[in-house]
Amino acid sequence: MKRSKSFVSVILGLLFLANILAYSLVYDLNNARLLEVTFFDIGQGDSIFIETPEGHQILIDGGPSSAVLEKLAEEMPFWDRTIDLIILTHPEHDHIAGLLEVLQRYKVEQILWTGIKRNTAEYRKWQELIKKEEAEGAKIFIAQSDQRILTRNVLVNILYPFDSLEGQEVKNTNNSSIITRLVFGKKSFIFTGDAYKSIERELIEKDITLNSDVLKVGHHGSKTSSSEEFIQAVSPEIAVIQCGKDNPYGHPYPETLATLEKFGIKILRTDQNGDIKIVSDGKKYDISDFQN
Numbered sequence: 001m002k003r004s005k006s007f008v009s010v011i012l013g014l015l016f017l018a019n020i021l022a023y024s025l026v027y028d029l030n031n032a033r034l035l036e037v038t039f040f041d042i043g044q045g046d047s048i049f050i051e052t053p054e055g056h057q058i059l060i061d062g063g064p065s066s067a068v069l070e071k072l073a074e075e076m077p078f079w080d081r082t083i084d085l086i087i088l089t090h091p092e093h094d095h096i097a098g099l100l101e102v103l104q105r106y107k108v109e110q111i112l113w114t115g116i117k118r119n120t121a122e123y124r125k126w127q128e129l130i131k132k133e134e135a136e137g138a139k140i141f142i143a144q145s146d147q148r149i150l151t152r153n154v155l156v157n158i159l160y161p162f163d164s165l166e167g168q169e170v171k172n173t174n175n176s177s178i179i180t181r182l183v184f185g186k187k188s189f190i191f192t193g194d195a196y197k198s199i200e201r202e203l204i205e206k207d208i209t210l211n212s213d214v215l216k217v218g219h220h221g222s223k224t225s226s227s228e229e230f231i232q233a234v235s236p237e238i239a240v241i242q243c244g245k246d247n248p249y250g251h252p253y254p255e256t257l258a259t260l261e262k263f264g265i266k267i268l269r270t271d272q273n274g275d276i277k278i279v280s281d282g283k284k285y286d287i288s289d290f291q292n
Helices: 067-075 093-105 121-135 197-205 228-234 254-262
Strands: 010-017 020-027 035-039 048-051 057-060 082-087 107-113 139-142 148-150 154-160 179-184 187-191 214-216 238-241 266-269 276-280 285-289
Touching (some): 048 067, 067 093, 093 121, 107 121, 121 139, 154 197
Parallel strands (some): 020 148, 057 082, 082 107, 107 139, 187 214, 214 238, 238 266
Antiparallel strands (some): 035 276, 048 057, 148 154, 154 179, 179 187
């Protein structure tokens, strides 16, 4: 049985075109508000919480620990124990571990991930938990380009992976990352997971719309991501880097910072700024950080 919040009904349409499965998650919306995108300071990892103007909640990744639970408690009313959509960009520890905690404490309506295979204890726990969610009514989707998550005011396009990776074993899970672009009015965000420059290049070669106001910098600011060509294609005003203080990898790399600075992009970092919240009415946006 399909579960939904009392104040919203969810209609899933399945569209088939040339063997490409595209999903539109269409909501009956009420009481339009502002879009809020919060980049959690959860250490060396990614976790992004999105609340649409209609009050729907999307969580992209969960970081490396249970710290995400405290962050969610700060963003969601105490009585709200349901998350509309969870996106796992790729099943690496610094993205998946926190989601295991979330799945055990929140009811999740829909889950989007790549379906790739991994031989880790965290991966096996993830499989166990999402199967349990599915048995209780959650919808599980395998990501690939041309899928859309659509509300009355917000559109999220899946840009990558280009084809389904379900059941595949991949050598570099970072390069299997789900890449999404969110559009709200005249403002847009792009979330890149940990994808390398090789994937950035493929996106450019396919002439995919990348231009966005806000870029979630790939791979925590590592030199493996954020090529000059990609930064030019996205042309963001703001670049957000999610990394932990004194992390052992040296993230963000000086090369990445130099590239962003070359193009005059405002750089925000969770290791320096704490949680970073960007609020938009679709025409303009404001930035809040909670460290300064």
